[in-house]
């Protein structure tokens with residue numbers, strides 16, 4: 001069995017919506033309850049989550065943007081830029097702590113305290129860009145973790161696998177011109193779903209051309225189509241890129257029961273994707289995987305898929 005770090009902080013529950021909203025603290029309550037009741041919590045290594053330092057956040061986000069979010073929370077704004085990303089007075093701090101959870105997982109794996117990590121964090125991050133928050137995301141957790149690994153642990157090449165049903169536009173933009181971070185996103189086709197980006201021809205820019213790979217999927221696609229994409233597109237790309245660690249933007253909203261999209265993955269689809277990432281990590285980077293929670297809004301499928309995800313991360 002692999003040593004799997006578990007990164008969580010009870011303060012993640014303090015980021016609460018001021019109105020009915022799918023990205024709620026109940027998601028994490030259900031996940032942690034389920035990991036306890038299945039005995040899986042006891043099989044993981046609990047890792048303390050701290051606030052990141054300034055340099056860690058500034059490696060991804062602009063100071064002016066951080067000030068803007070902090071001030072909006074202090075003022076009592078209910079949303080960022082009047083859009084779908086809600087705020088309360090804790091939200092800025094909890095977004096920092098969410099990024100801190102991603103760093104804690106990355107640190108545990110980089111330092112060898114664990115082989116892999118699962119970070120049950122919120123708010124999610126993959127829509128947040130350098131100076132913009134959107135799509136329920138304030139800070140880009142996976143990007144902060146990637147930059148942390150490069151800056152503090154001498155890691156060169158990072159692969160990010162984003163299987164949230166929405167395109168990880170924030171992550172893509174942050175690393176668009178960076179050949180050291182390979183970004184793979186599989187998502188519902190942008191014609192039919194937020195945020196409207198992630199088309200096949202978005203492949204990176206400048207020095208980063210070729211290290212962005214988008215796999216847009218038609219509504220109704222499911223396990224077979226995802227499996228083909230992983231085997232035929234991701235696998236050869238990873239073989240060429242040779243990552244030193246794999247980060248996963250693990251959203252669970254591509255499940256057939258999730259109300260936010262029209263992809264039809266079953267629980268087995270999530271088992272396959274996790275297994276595939278683990279096998280790629282075993283082949284190319286000593287098995288190192290750090291998985292971060294992104295979306296996933298239907299509680300029953302969210303918890304069952306995370307159980308499967310964690311079980312697979314624990315396997316050799």
Ligand SMILES: [Zn+2]
Nearest residue numbers: 164165166295
């Ligand atoms: Zn999503």
